[in-house]
Amino acid sequence: MKARVIVTLKNGVLDPQGQAIEGSLAGLGFGGVSGIRQGKVFDFEIAGTDVEVARSQIMAMCEKLLANTVIENYAIEISN
Secondary structure, eight states: OEEEEEEEEOTTSOOHHHHHHHHHHHHTTOTTOOOOOOEEEEEEEOOOSOHHHHHHHHHHHIIIIIOOTTTEEEEEEEEO
16 A cells, blocks of 8 residues: 655644745745645555555654654555
């Protein structure tokens, strides 16, 4: 199975990288862009055919390594 984990900062957490990107875009002439938040995407394959088992394993991966759950949220997408 293929999996994608999208990790983003929680609302209310300062995002200096997003602010820097927003400022750079404005400097390049892309006006009207605001509220940029940056994140991470992890794409990988996971063995097995049981989607719920895979989701459980991926949640454990997120909780232990892929996301800092104090300040980040994560979303899991699984496809065959």
